[in-house]
Amino acid sequence: MITLRKITLDNRREIFKLEVAEDQRGYVASNLSSVASCYVLSTNGGHPFPFAIYAEEQPVGFVMLVYGITGYDEPSLAKDNYCILRLMIDKQYQNRGYGREAMVQILEFIRTFPAGPAKYCWIPYKPENTMAKKLYESFGFRDNGEIFNQEAITVLQL
Template sequence: MITLRKITLENRRSMFNLEVSEDQRCFVASNLSSVASCYVLVSNGGHPFPFVIYADEQPVGFVMLAYGTTGYEEPSIAEDNYCIMRLMIDKRYQNRGYGREAMKKILEYIRTFPAGSAHYCWIPYKPENIAAKKLYESFGFRDNGEVFNKESITVLRL
């Protein structure tokens, strides 16, 4: 069973050790970099939501969500909407359906509107990341035609 759990003193090291395969590193920042970004976001009034993705009691991935504008340069859809900024499943746990199950839990969480109401959830992704695009489309995300920082923007109406 997939669950999203807050980062704690007990699980932080195992989360930092989760990695994607070598050929996927160009698609996602390291978990350490993502957690550092969370600190920057909070320090500048942002609303990040980092979680360790668990399969039963085993950490298998990481997700970083954000609400509204983050202080970074952003696409027009960002204001008052949720973003799945980072999503990764460790290379040892890929191709087991964990990414799909994690997306279900992520969208359930977003639909609780933890930081405020929103009409959309958006995800930036590199166009050459075909596996990610297929996953997002299977949940109803559609590209809005915007390319921002060389990443396509895909959007889901909540």
């Protein structure tokens, strides 16, 4: 069973050690960098939600959600909407369905509107990352035609 858990003093090092496969490194920032970005976002008016992804009691991935990114160069629908800014499953735990199970938990969490109401959830991704695109589309996300920072924007109406 997949669960989303807060990053704590006790689990942070395990989460920072998780990595994607070598050929995927260009698609997602390190978990340490992402957690640092959460601090910057939160001190500048953003609402980040970093979570460790656990399979039972084993950390297997990381997700960084953000609500209402403002004050930065961002896609047109960033304000007052949720974004799955980072999502990764460690290389040794891939191809076990954990990413799909994590997406179910992520979308359930977003639909509680923890930082405020929203109409959309959006995800930036590299167009050549076809595995990610297939995963997102299987949950109803659709590209909106916008390319931002060399990433396609895919959107789900909440």
